[in-house]
Amino acid sequence: MAVYEDLRGKRVLVTGSSSGIGQAAAVAFARQGCFVGVHYFQTRSGGEETLRQVKAVSDGCLLCADMRDEKQVERLVRDFVSAAGGLDILINNAGTMLARESIEEMTLEFYEDVFATNCRSVFLATRFALQHLKQSSGCIVNVGSVAGHHGGGGGSGIYAAAKSAVHMMTIAMAREFAPYGIRVNTVVPGLIETRFHERFSTPERRQKVAQETPLGRNGTAEDVAKVMLFLASREADFITGEYIAVNGGLYMRA
Numbered sequence: 001m002a003v004y005e006d007l008r009g010k011r012v013l014v015t016g017s018s019s020g021i022g023q024a025a026a027v028a029f030a031r032q033g034c035f036v037g038v039h040y041f042q043t044r045s046g047g048e049e050t051l052r053q054v055k056a057v058s059d060g061c062l063l064c065a066d067m068r069d070e071k072q073v074e075r076l077v078r079d080f081v082s083a084a085g086g087l088d089i090l091i092n093n094a095g096t097m098l099a100r101e102s103i104e105e106m107t108l109e110f111y112e113d114v115f116a117t118n119c120r121s122v123f124l125a126t127r128f129a130l131q132h133l134k135q136s137s138g139c140i141v142n143v144g145s146v147a148g149h150h151g152g153g154g155g156s157g158i159y160a161a162a163k164s165a166v167h168m169m170t171i172a173m174a175r176e177f178a179p180y181g182i183r184v185n186t187v188v189p190g191l192i193e194t195r196f197h198e199r200f201s202t203p204e205r206r207q208k209v210a211q212e213t214p215l216g217r218n219g220t221a222e223d224v225a226k227v228m229l230f231l232a233s234r235e236a237d238f239i240t241g242e243y244i245a246v247n248g249g250l251y252m253r254a
């Protein structure tokens with residue numbers, strides 16, 4: 001991976017870094033010499049494994065929070081800032097589909113949970129991080145989804161709607177925070193081979209998507225992490241309110 005000298009020493013909080021894309025991001029930022037806040041919710045062992053990899057190359061701390069819960073997110077940001085001495089980069093990665101459910105049969109509770117997990121989480125973390133990002137003229141990278149562009153595969157319609165809201169929140173935040181020198185961007189993954197698709201897609205579906213992808217494969221968590229590094233680095237210092245799709249050409253927009 002590229003080395004971004006300006007990232008050395010930055011304090012980075014990566015939500016949902018007990019697994020998949022977040023884990024790869026935490027390790028990638030650590031390799032740049034960042035202090036990394038490794039966050040988990042239910043998978044403590046995954047968080048511990050990420051922290052082990054982070055500490056092998058840099059330094060960091062382990063934090064737990066349910067990102068749907070206002071008080072827990074407030075504590076997460078507070079604990080990170082007291083461990084790191086400040087906050088330069090917030091990676092709003094935590095999220096999941098929860099299950100494939102048709103809109104016709106979905107309960108209100110499930111609908112609310114999907115939005116809380118993928119959208120409220122971004123809002124809460126950003127709101128509590130903002131005072132610290134103002135001090136550092138830091139930046140935010142949100143994680144959207146190709147589903148947020150095309151509506152998603154079977155049973156992921158409300159997840160797609162929540163991710164589409166994340167895409168628009170990125171633009172709203174970018175406008176509002178620009179006067180503080182804070183940039184906000186989104187990475188928009190296509191099908192990335194993580195626990196996410198082990199849970200929600202059959203091997204046949206994953207293979208079919210790979211065959212339909214112009215670059216001929218599904219993505220890896222590292223494919224996404226290296227774009228996060230770029231967006232957080234000085235190389236992207238005139239980019240805000242933008243998204244970068246990481247999908248091998250699976251979905252292209254003019």
Ligand SMILES: NC(=O)c1ccc[n+]([C@@H]2O[C@H](COP(=O)([O-])OP(=O)(O)OC[C@H]3O[C@@H](n4cnc5c(N)ncnc54)[C@H](OP(=O)(O)O)[C@@H]3O)[C@@H](O)[C@H]2O)c1
Pocket residue numbers: 015016017018019020021022039040041042043044046065066067068093094095096097117143144145146188189190191192193194195196197
């Ligand atoms: N994989 C893909 O193809 C793909 C495509 C587009 C977008 N994305 C997005 O990329 C992000 C990372 O996904 P992934 O593929 O790396 O999935 P993953 O391996 O399942 O990881 C999901 C992460 O989110 C955390 N998380 C889920 N619900 C949470 C909650 N209520 N509170 C706190 N943390 C929570 C999990 O923590 P615990 O396990 O510790 O609970 C885990 O660290 C998600 O936002 C996902 O929607 C993924």
